[in-house]
Amino acid sequence: MDTIKIKTPKERKVKGKVEINIQKCKGCELCLTACKENALKLSDSINIKGYRYMIANNDLCTGCVNCAIICPDAVISVFRTHPKKKPVDITPENIKDTIKSIVI
Template identity: 40%
Template sequence: MSASKGHVIIKASECKGCQLCIEACPVHVLKLAEKLNHMGYKPATYTGEGCTGCGICYYTCPEPGAITVFKGWDTWPEKAMCPVCQKETKVYHAKNGKDIVLCAECLNPIS
């Protein structure tokens, strides 16, 4: 599999397992999770590598906010320890009036 130029975050709590994103992904890097979410669905999940950052999964998903796609992932050098995930992950600098550093795995703020 090729190096990841993008990264996909799928909020399991919002996914209903319709598989539209899985079918639409041109590089086939999405799959159904083994475990059920709190609503009893098997949510889609990212395999962890190979994303091109095209965003097709984002546009095909009927659930607003369930999928976030990051582009230029291969150029993100900064990492930090996420207090929620409890692991070191790459960080995203969101600019919503001020610079907020977010975990690129769960989208929770990192202070």
């Protein structure tokens, strides 16, 4: 049986994450070769078009954009942490709004 090596996330200054529009993905795997962090792999299930689609392990993502740049179908959006951490004051009063502004 094949064992899959899972990379443990390194301590990085910049972290990234990708969002994949799995219904439009055709599973061509070009992003897979473009990703140096091995953060992407093909799913076992299929999407509405019958393609296996890409899924991401965002813990490994650096937000380098390579996968999105080469994606022919423009299904990948990339997000990255701001290199400089902004200290944010969270108080019990503003916690809800602060988290919302970060997430959305």
